Amino acid sequence: MGLQMTRRARRTALGALVGASFLLLGACDPETEKQFHHWAMPSNSPGTVQGQDIFELWKGAWIAALITGGITWALIFYASWRFRRRSDDEIPVQTRYNLPLEIFYTIAPIMMVIVFFAHTVRVQEAVLNETPAPDNCVQVVGQQWSWTFNYNESCDNDNGPVAYTAGTGSQIPTLVLEEGKTTEFKLSSPDVIHSFWITGFLMKMDIIPGQTGDDRNHFSVTPNKVGDYRGKCTELCGVYHSRMLFNVKVMDSADYDAYMAKLKADPEHVSDHPLLGGSHASTTAGLSADETETGGNK
Numbered sequence: 001m002g003l004q005m006t007r008r009a010r011r012t013a014l015g016a017l018v019g020a021s022f023l024l025l026g027a028c029d030p031e032t033e034k035q036f037h038h039w040a041m042p043s044n045s046p047g048t049v050q051g052q053d054i055f056e057l058w059k060g061a062w063i064a065a066l067i068t069g070g071i072t073w074a075l076i077f078y079a080s081w082r083f084r085r086r087s088d089d090e091i092p093v094q095t096r097y098n099l100p101l102e103i104f105y106t107i108a109p110i111m112m113v114i115v116f117f118a119h120t121v122r123v124q125e126a127v128l129n130e131t132p133a134p135d136n137c138v139q140v141v142g143q144q145w146s147w148t149f150n151y152n153e154s155c156d157n158d159n160g161p162v163a164y165t166a167g168t169g170s171q172i173p174t175l176v177l178e179e180g181k182t183t184e185f186k187l188s189s190p191d192v193i194h195s196f197w198i199t200g201f202l203m204k205m206d207i208i209p210g211q212t213g214d215d216r217n218h219f220s221v222t223p224n225k226v227g228d229y230r231g232k233c234t235e236l237c238g239v240y241h242s243r244m245l246f247n248v249k250v251m252d253s254a255d256y257d258a259y260m261a262k263l264k265a266d267p268e269h270v271s272d273h274p275l276l277g278g279s280h281a282s283t284t285a286g287l288s289a290d291e292t293e294t295g296g297n298k
């Protein structure tokens with residue numbers, strides 16, 4: 001019996017050691033280490049004013065979960081040690097009902113869900129709050145299977161002239177944003193539901209086909225850190241869903257203006273109306289010429 005316990009204890013210690021070394025090994029990689037400091041979020045997050053609220057919510061959820069986990073583990077270990085079997089011919093008192101305990105473990109999770117829910121609603125309100133006058137407006141099109149970004153000349157006129165960039169299945173487009181300025185995204189899809197996600201901004205939103213004008217899903221961001229970010233589609237939207245990547249560059253105002261001036265001077269990137277997919281989806285962007293719409297080669 002004594003020997004068994006020792007062997008088990010030794011095995012447990014070995015397991016803990018292996019686990020700890022995995023953690024340490026992971027922490028050696030600088031990117032992973034940065035993510036540890038960001039509670040497993042991308043190292044360049046939150047990246048926007050609005051993302052800060054989301055980041056705080058995420059951190060709070062982690063802390064609450066860790067406290068709950070700590071208490072639960074402590075109770076498990078305490079109970080299994082304190083009420084262990086002490087000899088071969090005797091078993092510990094068998095308790096079937098404990099009303100106070102049962103009330104506790106019914107009420108406690110309900111309270112937790114209420115608190116999580118309240119904070120989630122609060123942050124959601126803050127993040128989706130309309131910004132009265134955005135500085136820049138971008139009409140984003142997610143189409144099978146890439147992205148088109150229409151930069152409005154004026155936020156007052158969604159149907160007016162735009163400068164645009166469009167990706168294809170084989171070329172990843174880049175969305176350029178201005179640091180310290182609020183950009184409003186209006187999301188359109190000509191085909192199926194996609195989802196617009198800039199990972200470092202900690203915020204994503206579905207793109208629903210059929211929505212037009214001001215009824216489209218939309219939200220605003222105010223990037224506050226110059227740098228490169230990654231974008232993805234997070235709605236399984238077809239065979240080449242995995243190709244729906246885009247890059248995001250946040251630039252200071254001088255660089256942004258220079259980029260826009262260059263884009264507007266290029267006849268291949270200007271249009272007198274936004275490209276919102278439809279007939280454009282298979283020509284302007286989405287597919288390279290040698291691929292059929294269902295993904296095979298022509």
Ligand SMILES: [Cu+2]
Pocket residue numbers: 142143193194195233234235236237241244
């Ligand atoms: Cu998609």
